[in-house]
Amino acid sequence: MTSIERVGVVGGGLMGSGIAEVNARAGKDVIVVESSPAAVEAARQRLESSLKRAESRGKIESADAVLAQVRVVDDLTALADRDIVIEAIVEDEQAKTDLFRRLDEIVTSPDAILASNTSSIPIMKLAVATKRPTHVLGVHFFNPVPVLKLVELVPSLMTDEATTERARAFVQDDLGKTAIDCQDRAGFVVNALLIPFILSAIRMFESGFASAEDIDHGLVLGAAHPQGPLALADLIGLDTVKAVAESLYEEFKEPLYAAPPLLARMVEAGLLGRKTGRGFYTYG
Ligand code: NAD
Structure with missing residues (x-):
């Protein structure tokens, strides 16, 4: 070789x-x-x-x-x-x-x-x-x-x-x-697992089931994640999260990949996370 x-x-x-x-x-x-x-x-x-x-x-x-x-x-x-x-x-x-x-x-x-x-x-x-x-x-x-x-x-x-x-x-x-x-499928391994997880957290927040802070504390302190899913979404950028979700949905047509309305509204508003100073949290 x-x-x-x-x-x-x-x-x-x-x-x-x-x-x-x-x-x-x-x-x-x-x-x-x-x-x-x-x-x-x-x-x-x-x-x-x-x-x-x-x-x-x-x-x-x-x-x-x-x-x-x-x-x-x-x-x-x-x-x-x-x-x-x-x-x-x-x-x-x-x-x-x-x-x-x-x-x-x-x-x-x-x-x-x-x-x-x-x-x-x-x-x-x-x-x-x-x-x-x-x-x-x-x-x-x-x-x-x-x-x-x-x-x-x-x-x-x-x-x-x-x-x-x-x-x-x-x-x-x-x-x-x-x-x-990984096989040549949308999301490969990491995004195919990570994105539906983040979308579930957004749906949980959107439904009023729990606050953003409590969702993130839950995963950090209860499942030893280095950061919670909503803080992670803010870091990735909500526009990117939405775009990857859409490509997964396009490929598999599974509801778990469908971007929740709140994510769409936040992207339309320009609330993209850390890079714009506001997403699920407010920065700097
Ligand atoms: P970016 O916008 O930061 O960088 C893209 C760069 O490509 C820009 O500097 C642009 O000037 C340049 N460019 C555009 N068209 C070009 C051309 N025809 N010839 C030469 N340069 C050109 O984007 P990014 O976040 O670095 O993403 C790049 C790729 O990596 C995308 O395919 C993205 O899906 C993938 N990716 C991104 C991430 C992430 O976390 N951002 C993670 C893994 C993979």
Whole structure:
């Protein structure tokens, strides 16, 4: 199995910059592609401030040394020589299929892996946009990427086993993550279990059954969860919770995945949780 040394990341937002960071910290040669010069600058700053934080906490010796492993550019053709490209652009099916079509033309090695960090778009839809569906799979990281150890590996029906095993060796042995295997179904393992749990907590609150504080205290103190489901929903962002719920509902048509009216109203009101200062709780 040939090792993966040259890594491409498309999209340098919240997830892409984290994925670039863990790869650079693992000694990989990393190229991040963003969509415009302004976005290149924003991605570079995101990466730099996260690395400086890691340096000040003693997690890495030198932020500058890690930064030197990363180039951030706005030209997709820079990815031609990559061993793996991990896509982390906006969660938009058309944008992602267009990108996979272009990556298929640009990335030259027939062994190269084209991976997606998508949370909800079927990997098969991305695979069939390329002429190398055997080398396309989902590699789903968790936010914040430098902290959370899990990666869900999501082969489609067309992915060959060698690709999955190479990706597993890369995320586990090189990046120090733990991989779990999931089928190409909306939500994979974690969101398929977590989202209905959060939706149940919202329904419980909405019906007046218990207060937000009591629901969260119940799960923290009675089930040893690190935070309650409503505080967690505020952290994820209520718009994201709703979008993932909708993709699960679309896939399985099960009532447990249906977004409750209160969640829809809060999103319409712009009460999205921590990022807007108010969700189930009020912040700062
Ligand atoms: P984000 O909005 O923070 O970042 C997306 C970035 O992609 C932006 O910086 C944007 O400029 C860039 N971009 C858009 N189109 C592009 C293109 N054609 N070429 C290059 N760059 C482009 O989003 P995010 O939260 O980082 O999510 C990215 C992906 O990761 C999505 O598929 C999302 O579902 C998935 N994901 C998100 C989370 C999470 O907790 N946010 C967790 C796991 C997976």
